[in-house]
Amino acid sequence: MADKEATVYIVDVGLSMGQRHNGRKQSDLDWAMEYVWDKITSTVALERKTATLGVIGLRTSGTANELGDEESFEHISIFQEISQILLPDLKNLRQKIKLSDTDEGDVIAIQMITKYTKKLKYRRKIVLVTDGRGSLDADGISEITKKIKQDAMEMVILGVDFNDLDYGYKEEEKDPGKASNEETFRALAEDCDGAFGTLAQAIQELGIPRLKTTRPVQTYKGQLTLGDPLQYDTAMCIDVERYPRTMVRKPPSASQFVQRSDLSNGHVSTQSSATIRGEGDGGESGAAMHNPNGLTSVRNARTYQVIDEEAPGGKRDVERDDLAKGYEYGRTAVHISETDENVTKLETQAGLELIGFVPWSSYERYMGMSVSCVIIAQKSNDKAIMALSSVIHALFEVESYGIARLVPKTDKAPVIVLLAPSIEVDYECLLDVQLPFVEDVRHHKFPPLDRVLTVSGKVLKEHRNLPTDALKTAMSEYVDRMDISTFGKDDKGNPTEYMPMEDAFSPVLHRVNQAIRWRAVHPNEPVPPPYETLTRFSKPPEELQLKGKRYLEKLVAAAEVKKVPPKVQGRKRNRDQMKPLSGLNVDELLGREKKSKLSRDNPIPEFKRMLDFSEDPNAIQDAAKQMATIIEAQIKDSFGDNAYGQAIEELGVLRQELTDLEEPGIYNNFVRALKEKLLAGGLGVERRDMWWEIRKNQLGLIEKGDGPGKSPISDVSQEQAKQFLSSK
Numbered sequence: 207m208a209d210k211e212a213t214v215y216i217v218d219v220g221l222s223m224g225q226r227h228n229g230r231k232q233s234d235l236d237w238a239m240e241y242v243w244d245k246i247t248s249t250v251a252l253e254r255k256t257a258t259l260g261v262i263g264l265r266t267s268g269t270a271n272e273l274g275d276e277e278s279f280e281h282i283s284i285f286q287e288i289s290q291i292l293l294p295d296l297k298n299l300r301q302k303i304k305l306s307d308t309d310e311g312d313v314i315a316i317q318m319i320t321k322y323t324k325k326l327k328y329r330r331k332i333v334l335v336t337d338g339r340g341s342l343d344a345d346g347i348s349e350i351t352k353k354i355k356q357d358a359m360e361m362v363i364l365g366v367d368f369n370d371l372d373y374g375y376k377e378e379e380k381d382p383g384k385a386s387n388e389e390t391f392r393a394l395a396e397d398c399d400g401a402f403g404t405l406a407q408a409i410q411e412l413g414i415p416r417l418k419t420t421r422p423v424q425t426y427k428g429q430l431t432l433g434d435p436l437q438y439d440t441a442m443c444i445d446v447e448r449y450p451r452t453m454v455r456k457p458p459s460a461s462q463f464v465q466r467s468d469l470s471n472g473h474v475s476t477q478s479s480a481t482i483r484g485e486g487d488g489g490e491s492g493a494a495m496h497n498p499n500g501l502t503s504v505r506n507a508r509t510y511q512v513i514d515e516e517a518p519g520g521k522r523d524v525e526r527d528d529l530a531k532g533y534e535y536g537r538t539a540v541h542i543s544e545t546d547e548n549v550t551k552l553e554t555q556a557g558l559e560l561i562g563f564v565p566w567s568s569y570e571r572y573m574g575m576s577v578s579c580v581i582i583a584q585k586s587n588d589k590a591i592m593a594l595s596s597v598i599h600a601l602f603e604v605e606s607y608g609i610a611r612l613v614p615k616t617d618k619a620p621v622i623v624l625l626a627p628s629i630e631v632d633y634e635c636l637l638d639v640q641l642p643f644v645e646d647v648r649h650h651k652f653p654p655l656d657r658v659l660t661v662s663g664k665v666l667k668e669h670r671n672l673p674t675d676a677l678k679t680a681m682s683e684y685v686d687r688m689d690i691s692t693f694g695k696d697d698k699g700n701p702t703e704y705m706p707m708e709d710a711f712s713p714v715l716h717r718v719n720q721a722i723r724w725r726a727v728h729p730n731e732p733v734p735p736p737y738e739t740l741t742r743f744s745k746p747p748e749e750l751q752l753k754g755k756r757y758l759e760k761l762v763a764a765a766e767v768k769k770v771p772p773k774v775q776g777r778k779r780n781r782d783q784m785k786p787l788s789g790l791n792v793d794e795l796l797g798r799e800k801k802s803k804l805s806r807d808n809p810i811p812e813f814k815r816m817l818d819f820s821e822d823p824n825a826i827q828d829a830a831k832q833m834a835t836i837i838e839a840q841i842k843d844s845f846g847d848n849a850y851g852q853a854i855e856e857l858g859v860l861r862q863e864l865t866d867l868e869e870p871g872i873y874n875n876f877v878r879a880l881k882e883k884l885l886a887g888g889l890g891v892e893r894r895d896m897w898w899e900i901r902k903n904q905l906g907l908i909e910k911g912d913g914p915g916k917s918p919i920s921d922v923s924q925e926q927a928k929q930f931l932s933s934k
């Protein structure tokens with residue numbers, strides 16, 4: 207279980223915080239809130255009830271606290287009581303934290319955290335953000351220090367333009383009152399064994415991603431055995447525990463939401479395969495149902511259908527309980543009942559059994575099929591610790607790996623793992639990684655890279671697909687000049703690795719988190735660019751690129767890199783066609799003849815070929831008319847929806863070709879007529895399912911525009927095209 211946390215942020219909102227200093231375009235309050243909002247939203251993202259925080263306003267216009275009747279506690283307001291913060295609380299805080307119209311107030315506000323945490327085990331922390339320009343009553347500082355130490359609180363004081371020699375900042379011509387308050391704050395932080403610094407450093411460090419600390423979760427707890435302990439007394443049994451060593455951390459994924467349909471008159475939510483979860487479903491909280499953004503969560507609804515000639519559309523809905531499980535066998539399905547399905551399951555018992563040993567040289571890195579895990583002896587079991595240590599040292603001394611059969615839990619599928627010894631200064635363990643079974647290995651043959659084998663078996667060392675000696679030399683020199691293994695500099699200026707693992711953060715993960723935190727507080731402002739820490743390694747260092755530019759030019763010359771021939775405009779309405787480098791007419795060489803009539807057996811290639819030879823608009827219209835006739839015939843003659851897939855493919859080709867030929871009117875007229883026939887039963891029977899397929903594949907009207915699937919000469923607007931597809 208994670209530690210309980212209680213953090214109180216004390217924000218100075220006095221009138222002086224509205225000023226701008228040192229060339230900043232934003233006020234001191236807005237600048238300070240960048241740090242506060244980042245910390246608060248990071249706590250919200252944890253989604254932990256034990257991660258609580260509160261916010262207090264200092265030098266506020268009014269007074270809102272339990273001790274407000276006393277003079278020392280005036281102009282102090284509690285914006286947020288200590289609790290778990292959610293998104294609605296963030297929005298309320300954003301409305302409350304505003305610049306006040308006074309410069310009066312004090313900094314006595316630790317009773318709030320003491321009242322909440324009481325004597326319970328909490329990590330208590332107070333963060334004060336101020337510019338140090340208000341009046342300060344220093345008479346009770348000693349009592350504050352005593353109370354903070356007594357309750358084991360952590361005190362952090364960050365000041366706007368405070369002097370910090372360690373960071374290398376000093377404000378010139380500092381106001382005497384601010385300088386005096388700054389020294390008082392510094393003494394308070396030092397006496398409390400807390401932290402004191404300038405706000406500029408804290409904001410700069412926001413760009414360094416914060417790593418998430420996770421508690422290890424056991425994936426196996428049992429015995430490591432060598433031999434059968436049930437039959438032999440000499441079998442080895444060691445109590446061990448297994449934990450993940452490396453795991454892939456993925457960015458948060460977006461959930462499905464839909465606009466509430468009851469927010470405004472006439473607004474209807476978009477239809478999809480997901481249905482809105484209503485109040486009667488019992489699966490959604492009131493907070494989600496009354497989301498301030500007007501969104502509500504959705505849930506998926508799945509239906510099962512079987513072919514039924516007598517049912518409308520040729521299909522009938524069935525319940526999931528009526529379905530039977532089957533396994534594909536050739537082109538048929540073999541049914542296995544639930545009672546017989548146990549035959550397919552392998553009954554296993556949880557265990558980790560050593561089945562052999564192999565030398566280090568027999569294992570290749572590509573054999574690993576999983577993330578690595580660590581195996582340690584059972585905690586507080588001295589006998590197991592000593593026994594496992596003996597195994598680890600024995601494997602290390604003979605330079606061997608252990609091969610073991612692992613069943614994490616009873617009735618789980620067994621896996622084969624490789625056990626590697628790991629001996630560090632402060633701990634010893636076994637590292638394991640899953641090995642493949644014989645069915646997991648795929649053997650592929652590739653041609654050699656250093657020679658060419660002809661059909662007759664002749665070996666060629668010189669070929670246009672093989673690099674020359676000059677190309678190899680040029681590539682080697684360029685790679686040497688772009689080497690970053692020693693491009694970096696350490697604190698003493700000595701060469702070191704440019705991109706150490708501990709400084710390489712996942713750009714996607716932390717960029718998504720940055721965007722979510724920003725949007726939670728600033729719903730209408732553009733998301734700021736990513737931090738420099740995330741983009742630092744996205745391209746080679748400029749200094750290295752300049753050094754390697756000359757060698758890159760030599761490499762381009764040695765490889766004879768040439769530009770791809772540009773596309774030439776065809777004779778038919780900006781239709782692109784590739785011009786062969788040889789200049790030969792491929793159609794004439796192959797003797798392809800022009801066709802004037804499409805066949806139903808192979809309409810798509812014949813339709814494209816007919817358009818390639820057509821230059822007259824009447825010929826294009828005739829080809830489109832033939833294709834439309836074939837599409838309607840396939841829909842009409844389709845048994846259920848068997849031919850819908852082919853009709854959709856043909857309709858998509860027709861739409862694409864007429865868009866490229868700048869003939870959107872031909873297609874739009876056809877698809878309008880097709881819609882009427884489908885909905886009115888003009889193609890034999892009602893074919894509403896086909897219209898649903900057309901909507902799903904976005905094969906509606908060609909709208910006016912320059913993007914893909916659009917035509918600049920179309921007379922259909924975006925709203926008309928959208929209405930055409932959305933209407934039934």
